[in-house]
């Protein structure tokens with residue numbers, strides 16, 4: 001709901017539990033008033049009367065108070081907008097109009113001297129607390145070019161409190177989304193990527209809680225996340241007066257984002273924010289529900305259990321061997337069979353073939369259709385791996401079009417994984433790539449595409465293009481356009497986003513893919529921490545997790561039971577990636593039982609409200625609990641136990657204290673109040689133990 005003040009210069013957006021308010025001064029300064037619990041127009045009226053501090057000494061009266069602080073005038077905070085022309089540096093805005101359009105507020109401004117218009121968008125969807133913000137910048141002049149060095153999507157202002165704590169998700173390849181918390185101190189802290197893709201190093205997400213007071217269930221949390229899959233930055237800054245602002249957008253530095261000619265508009269990605277009074281768990285739940293209802297395509301449909309051959313066969317794939325794996329996968333209950341890297345061109349290792357998207361005739365003499373048909377006959381869907389934005393120099397495509405890669409003539413290009421990045425910002429390259437994938441999808445009954453991206457930008461040159469900087473943004477826009485058109489042309493095909501595991505996990509890619517590959521690290525114990533971090537922002541419904549072989553040869557060689565591997569992977573979209581033709585009959589039978597169990601809890605795991613109980617690296621038992629309607633599922637884990645130290649029972653959440661719950665596995669009845677206050681005894685012991693509990697509300701007394 002959006003309410004406009006009587007003078008037409010204050011606005012109040014109200015969601016399920018939160019409100020957001022802003023006001024325009026007589027001098028057309030757009031000031032932040034409120035982000036927090038629900039308030040009324042009368043409250044906004046009072047907030048609007050609180051004057052800004054007067055100019056004192058060297059301090060700006062505006063810094064820390066503005067909705068969209070720009071470069072120019074008496075402002076020294078981190079600017080959201082930096083624009084250059086030959087004659088003008090900085091911008092100065094005059095209010096134009098306010099438009100309330102359903103759940104969206106648009107505030108328009110103009111700067112006649114710079115020849116620019118600015119529209120700030122705010123959208124708070126009915127029944128949600130996630131406020132989506134983004135910005136349009138338009139060149140309104142008749143001539144000249146404006147260089148936009150930075151155009152952030154939004155700046156978020158926090159209320160003045162004694163202190164703040166920052167939570168972020170950092171990582172690296174094989175160890176993504178690790179949650180860390182630190183005190184906010186004066187000055188700035190910037191996270192982001194200057195790699196051309198989202199990166200394994202940071203998820204575009206932050207959460208701040210005042211005085212470090214929030215827990216998993218209680219306390220205020222202010223959290224922001226960016227919907228962009230290229231280079232990006234989120235800067236959290238505590239200003240001299242103590243106020244904290246978070247500004248973010250696409251592009252890492254202010255060294256050039258886009259050129260605007262007359263009539264051109266640059267629209268930023270969405271930078272969304274959520275306020276919760278229910279701690280980190282409450283903030284996550286708000287993020288999850290919003291993504292399931294408004295971001296992730298077809299999120300009401302459960303994702304199938306997949307089998308992927310990558311860890312089993314690597315590049316050494318062939319039709320007979322894949323058929324043998326498919327038979328085993330079908331027998332244990334997999335519903336989707338995915339052939340990973342190595343099926344195309346001359347791709348027998350990572351040294352050649354990328355770019356040539358036709359089946360390798362030695363490996364698949366009659367193309368992919370026979371295998372796809374066989375997989376369908378086994379009752380599974382069929383998927384393939386592609387990496388369409390890349391090329392190996394040893395490929396037919398590169399030999400035909402060496403000029404299609406990002407490169408700087410005269411410089412030796414860096415090769416990561418023996419591959420180069422195609423310049424998707426070029427329309428001819430983007431339409432070729434799209435056409436190749438389109439043809440591939442028409443060449444065989446393919447139901448699923450794992451779309452990979454296995455290196456960073458290092459040579460962002462574009463010979464002949466006067467403004468090569470634009471390839472950073474235009475690559476991502478081209479990728480989005482290709483995915484959108486492929487989805488429209490092949491609505492039955494599902495897409496998984498992958499970038500060496502979790503190198504491209506963000507709200508932008510998630511609005512056009514069905515799930516993401518969380519990490520190349522399939523070690524079930526390491527995964528618990530990765531998944532714990534991932535769940536801060538994203539729901540289980542998009543988090544792919546595989547059960548692979550033990551010892552885990554891909555990563556750390558850790559030995560773990562099939563039980564522990566399955567329960568760990570059941571926390572998301574379950575998959576299997578082990579070498580099934582080497583598994584014993586007992587292991588296959590056990591796998592079948594776990595997959596059957598997963599299918600029985602899948603709607604609750606993938607679409608239920610998620611609760612994190614304890615921390616996977618902490619002492620004792622930790623768990624992920626999911627609640628959907630009357631059903632509750634608990635996945636419990638014990639990393640290690642010392643003799644004589646009995647782990648505390650798991651105190652469950654989200655249950656009705658007055659109800660009786662039946663454990664579908666033990667047949668035992670439990671009172672909701674007892675489960676909440678005294679807990680569920682898990683019986684876990686030893687090292688790397690895990691269990692699943694399925695509870696159903698039986699009756700309310």
Ligand code: GLA
Pocket residue numbers: 310340341385452454498499500501517520
């Ligand atoms: C990336 C992916 C893996 C696998 C390989 C194939 O590393 O993350 O899952 O698909 O590429 O080369």
